[in-house]
Amino acid sequence: MGGIGKTTLAKAAYNEFSDRFDGTCFLENFGESSKDQLQQKLLSHILRRDDLGSNNLDHEVRRRFLKKRVLVVIDDVKDFTHYNSIAIDSSCFGPGSRIIITGRDQHLLDLCKTEKIYSPETLNSDDSLKLVRLHAFRTSEPSKELLQLSIKLAEYCGGLPLAMEVLGTLLFKESTLESLKSVPNDNIQAKLQISFDALNEVQKDIFLDISCFFIGMDEDNVSCILDGCKFFAESGLKVLKNRCLITVRDNKLMMHDLSRDMGRQIVRGTSWKDPEKWSRLWDPVDVIYVLGNYEGTNATEGLSLKAEVTPVDNLEVEAFSELKKLRLLQLSHVHLKGNYKLFPKGLQWLCWFKFPLDSVPTDLYLRKLVVMDMQHSNLKRLWDVQKQPQLLELKYLDLSHSIQLTDTPDFSLLPNLKKLLLINCESLVEVHNSIGTLHKLVLINLSGCTELGELSLELYSLKSLKTLILSGCSKLARLDDALGDLESLTTLKADNTGITQIPSSTCQLKKIEELSFEGCKGSRQAALSIPFSLNRLCCLKTLRLSFCNLSDEWVPENLGSLSCLEELDLRGNNFHNLQTDFAGLENLQILRVDGCSKLKSMFSLPKTLRSFSTTNCPMLERTPDLSECLVLQSLHLRNCYNLVETPGLDKLKTVGVIHMEMCNRIPNTYRERIMQGWAVGANGGIFIPGSSLPNWVSFKNETYSISFTVPETLNHVVGFTVWTLYASQKNEGMSKYSPNITLKYKTKSNVWSRNPATDMIRMYREKHIWQGHFSNEDFFLETGDQVEVSVDFGDQVTILETGLTLAYREANTDISDIDNELVIEQAKIDLPGKIKRIEPYSNCCYDYLVSHGLSFGFQEKERGFEETSESVLSGSSHYVKDEEKDATMDLIS
Template identity: 30%
Template sequence: MLSSPLKPQLIHDVFLNFRGEDVRTTFVSHLNAALTNAGINTYIDHQLRRGTDLGQELWRAIDGAHISIVVFSKRYTESGWCLNELKKIMKCHRTQGQVVVPVFYDVDPSVVRHQKGHFGEVLSATAEKVYFNYDSGWKVNVMSDWRSALTQAANLSGWDVLNCRSEAEIIQQIVEDVLAKLDSAILRITNFPVGLESRVQEVIDFTSTHPSKACMIGIWGMGGSGKTTIAKAIYNQIHRNFANRSFIENVRENCEMKNRGIIHLQQQLVSDIINRKDYILVTVLATSKILKRFRGKKVLVVLDDVTTFEQLQALYGNPKFFGPGSLIIVTTRDARLLKLARVDYVCTMKEMDEKESLQLFSWHAFRHPSPIEDFGEFSRNVVTYCGGLPLALEVIGSYLYERTEEEWKSVLLKLERIPNDQVQEILRISYDGLKDNMEKDIFLDICCFFIGKDRAYVTKILNGCGLYADIGIAVLIDRSLLKVEKNNKLGVHDLIRDMGREIVRESSEKRPGKRSRLWFHQDVHDVLTKNSGTENVEGLVLKLQRTSRVCFSASSFKEMKNLRLLQLDCVDLTGDYGCLSKELRWLHWQQTTFNSIPDDFYMGNLIVIDLKHSNIRQVWNETKLLGNLKILNLSHSKYLKTTPDFSKSPNLEKLIMKDCPNLSEIDKLDEDIVQMESLTTLIAKDTAIKENLNNNMSFLSPMVRSLSQLRTVCIQCRSKIQITQELRRILDDQYDVNFTKSETSHASQISNLSLRSLLIGMGSCHTVMDTLGKSISQGLTSKDSSDLFLPSGNHPSWLAYRGEGPSAQFLVPGDIDCDMKGIILCVVYSSTSENIGAECLISVLIVNYTRFTIQIYKRDTLMSFNDEDWKIVISNLGPGDNVEIFVVFGHGLIVKETTVYLIYGQSITTEVESSTNMEMEPSAELNTQPSPEVDVQPSPNVKVEESTIVQINLPPEVKVQSSSTMEMKPLPKLNKSIFTRLWKKMGACLCLNQHIDKGLNNF
């Protein structure tokens, strides 16, 4: 009995055969992308390995394919390679049962079948040439074989693109046909997979670097950002590597909509893994029982749209119980959930760029990768509106498909007022998932009034409304409803913003006066004109230009008894100001025309009063009891002459009087400052106050005396660095330290036996800081620590600079593409007693010799360093700045050396090795000339504007002394850590960080 030939091992799902010059960059490119994104392993000839026998490589690829797709085009028969591949494909079809799918791109099937016309003529011309036969090893005439292969292929059932109205549709049909021919494990994803490849590859690359451990990956982003699509694409690409696999869709929906939701999901998970579709659960299984069934198995589990940590615990427990190589993928809108789950990697969904957005939108709106004629501008307007959100691009694009130009215009006008309901339905899930009504109020307040405002500023206002905004805003960020943008500004995606505003509008579509918040110009104008406001109104904004100034009666606000937030720009009120709500917390009234705040205006609950660009001459006539007032901004009030009486404003934190040219009378301001213990920022730049201070420095004294009560102090010089003898003595007295050569010189004589180390972190550097601390701890117990060094790879990049003694000097790297995330100070010191460095630490000084600033951070501030503090640090650093950082200790501790680590959020172009070539002028050689003006700025633990300074005059005879000993070269990479030669002799390593109890941690 004859044995049947052994079927070759299948190594590809699909082999693509085509004439490259005709279709490689068009149809085949789109087809290949669609197949790949559907998880179909596709072989295309650019995968040929260099240095291999091309013929043998192609023959192996064809032999190892489950399906061959042959794309016929007009010039197909010009290629002998294509025809020989086709001959091989048809042989595999006859002998191995390989599936062949012909696609007729721009040629009729009958032309291919009978080789007619130009197609047949070119075939004859090509056949006249003699080609090498890779099967037999000699040269033969192949005309008859080619004709036979063409006829056989054209007789098979295939796809006629020539007579199809949409390439996109036929590509999707081909993909679905291939999936049906392969297996049912493939998940269907989007019809137009634009931008998927790079995002999927990001996750695939991570999994490939951790092949021997069970990993958990989180995919996080706002609704409609493509989380599920990415998860499915990843699953499709890798699921064949797992015998045990499960994709659980819509976890949230199943848990909410079904009485036995979690039981249903557990049943699906277990039945998928053990491959028993008849598996039935009656009650919820304990996680331990689920894990018992999975223990040691290599599994792939995808949990889509998870909303609570309890759902995760019920479905997977701990991935460490799974076998090596297992992969758990979780998609969610809640970043905190992923933190609790301690995932190994988080893939953050980002908005599509303009090019990708336009392409995705065009596929849905025109079934073509770019807009058709006359619709380009319309399309770009829609893309801008969608803000890179895939869901919106798909939904609105599909809605506009085959609509007229007038219909497009109508849709765009409607979108300006009323968001698309399908998009809003998806986005609103995140809002509805908020358990706390306070969080919902915070979200709606920000959507309507505070987008682009400083986070600390908004937090202060909303805390004053009793909304607990610190935790509330954090929750909204985790839920992808808010984001913090550059300079600590609060941001909201445009469609999320529209969703929030639509929630408010829907509460009373016909009567704006019954809504909780009013922001739309026409609605506000109507309510104030018709006196139709009600007690429902909690916030109102009307922003006009000077040329559009309007006037309303104050009685229009009489019924708005719960009004908390009010912004009026270029708006005047007449009548009884007692009609305004007594619940006001935020008053933002620019371009006011009154000379002083009316006496009948109740302000007792106000947190913020902002009267910028006003005509005010005197803030109030009589002393006001303003116990809640924290911020008063009178900037650009050109007629303001005198400061108000603050004796009854004990909690004022920020007083801003910038650019008030006629402000010359300070009216007991020095006395008030001493009493206002909460005051952290005073700005009086570009005022006439300095004229009165030139010959009288008494105003400075109370400010200086209050420095010890401040969280942070920033000193801004007008020209080159100047530290007056008077100010130097004050700082020395306050911090009980002297920067002298004698003290620094002792550092070189310290015995290594008494050395200890201290880590001080500023900014987002906790991962590197923890790793550094652990490395030092390991070094202390290691017999040979010479090979220990700070990690790289997944950790942020850094540059390191060492200095002898209590300071280190460096140049801020000039690569503006780098984003500095934090600074770590590593201090090696010696103690004459049992003193611990963190206990004796007084402060850290950051001196910028380029920008002429000195920042002083006290120990208490360093122990609770927050985002606002870091913002102050980074606002005073720029590319190329010459900076020196001092660490100030009390008596009994001597610093041997200080190292500064600049931590970056992404790899920097300047490597550590190359940083040793940086040249710097030592600070001791700076030629400084006294300047008549120095600015002192006490900085709060909230956002500080760049110009937040108090102008004062200092004596001109003062000279400057720079630090006496320092080494300004960055650490070379070869010297893996500054602690390499010291680890064995260090007595302790401490870490100063706000995330460690009491700021200390003994490793």
């Protein structure tokens, strides 16, 4: 059913799990996009590159993703032939990949060979009322009348979330409920039209334009078009957003299917059988009927004809002659015959995908054009050099993926241009020097222009330019020192170019936020030269210098002084000892030094770090002190064969995932302290070398499952931790699986299966231990339950031993008795209830006990501490000697 929340659920899953995959892509409104567009988006999103070629995309999809673990959402599939043509299925992607499909037709989902189908239900009365009030109340103290109206509205909407969101925003108007009373309960679209009727005429036009043509388009570009039509885009779009008629995701305008269908139904009006009378035409059948029979009229303002499946090549230009008020035109795979003298002269938007000619006809009148999108065209040049028109209104020009394009136009005739996109124009040799006349230009994207050898000096005079993308311009060998004159520049991407030296004037880019020179090392594998200090780049947030052949002496001066830096990528370089004081980077969240094969040591890390990765650094012996990295969420040290020390890691309690596979030189006692210190609040897991499970583990079995009875003494179980000893027949590579836990009750009929949201299992012949924690909120274990917990690692990995330990909190406690410090620790793991106070001399174990929600008390004895309350670990007492007081986790071990 439309509006029930299929896409919302898919988005929720995508947002929650996307950071655990090698690549992700959300293909919204699948049915509205062409095969090439979808495949191009899939490639660029998963590979995180926008400089990809456009030829043989079927081959590219299959070639590039076979070893990647990806998450793909295909939203709103309506036609199996269209879905099948994209060639997206599990065989395209690597082990552990996931594909989520949304659609209204279960038979179609069956054809797509889905493994599981979930059908969302409408909301119950309580949740319906909550949702209505969430969108309806604009005050913290609504009137009694408004409260009563919200109850009635929730009833009228019949549990459909979309209707509640849209109509809830109008509830403050007395007339809304009265209008609803005249609409049948099952006519959701008619209910939604009440919200449309409340718009003014300009806002209605904006809504209808979006519903017919602009879904999925960039909001800024749509705003340009609407402003060109004198529709006051900023205020109009704001109203539509506030009334939940449109949403914006990743700067793309989105609209729910029901809202879209409602808009198109309004366009049809009472003239269902007379499309020539409609203001907008979008269905290929209707468009071909009107144009093929020369029945166009002044009524038509917008027209879209997408003919990807069956190209249209028998239409005459003359068929458009009567569409005198046409302002929006979108064509795809369409070839028109004839001359363009009588073509409509009021076009604001021309989008012609796969334009068939090698230049735009000079008799095509485009002087009112605001946005021109000619991607994947056969253009060799945009216009005849001698007959180029002057387009005073043009603000956006996209000729991307036009692989035969050799020349750019004379930009002096496009004085108001703001965005220029020439992505993957593989034959383009130079950009016309008149580009320096574009004083309003804010974006240039030349990524993938592999024949482009240099940039004209005039380009560096663009005072308004904010974004310059040159990635993949492999023949581009240098940037002029005039780069510093681009005073508004915030983003410069020049990955995988031939650039060997960053101009010294880069330090003058006071507004620069992102600098990326990944893979810039020249044809002779020389190191990228950075002949200036970075400390003047006070706004820089992202710096990527990976695979640039940098060595210790080539580390940028004052790298540690970039106070705003949030992401630093130094992968694949030749460092031996990184002496940079990274602790000075007080806002750094992501640091990557993977693949630095000669790296032995680093100096420091910032407290703000959330992700730290040194995978495949075989010479690394010691990491910087991690004890103050209290917000660290992911740590990747895999294949650091010589690593002997990770100071402070045993004191971190909330790291989401820790990868230490093949770090065999870490002492066994320290590995166990890491596992002991890992908190209940973490949700990813630990992968660490080990030949046997720790001796403190309560329940053990030399197989993949454990059966046990929840002890009577444990009043409130808050969760359990699982340990698995495993190995593989393969050395290296990635398994198809991530750890999966199944809990089966022997005393009940319930069976629960959970994936702890961890990474895929890397395969090694050597024995490793995986440790993961599961909250009892998922399993509802109670005292006396007889259960079996089994672990599934798939058929590529052998499970040698499994262990389990329960964690609980004490019953009948009053949280008001807890001191402030303890309440803060308790809140971090979201466990209600009181934890007994620990005496000051036992602070060595305080953090660990609190983070695990354990109920311990201690009294001092002559030789150490004796436990006085029940242990959650194995029911036995544990002692620690005086000399071990400072070793935080030894108390538990």
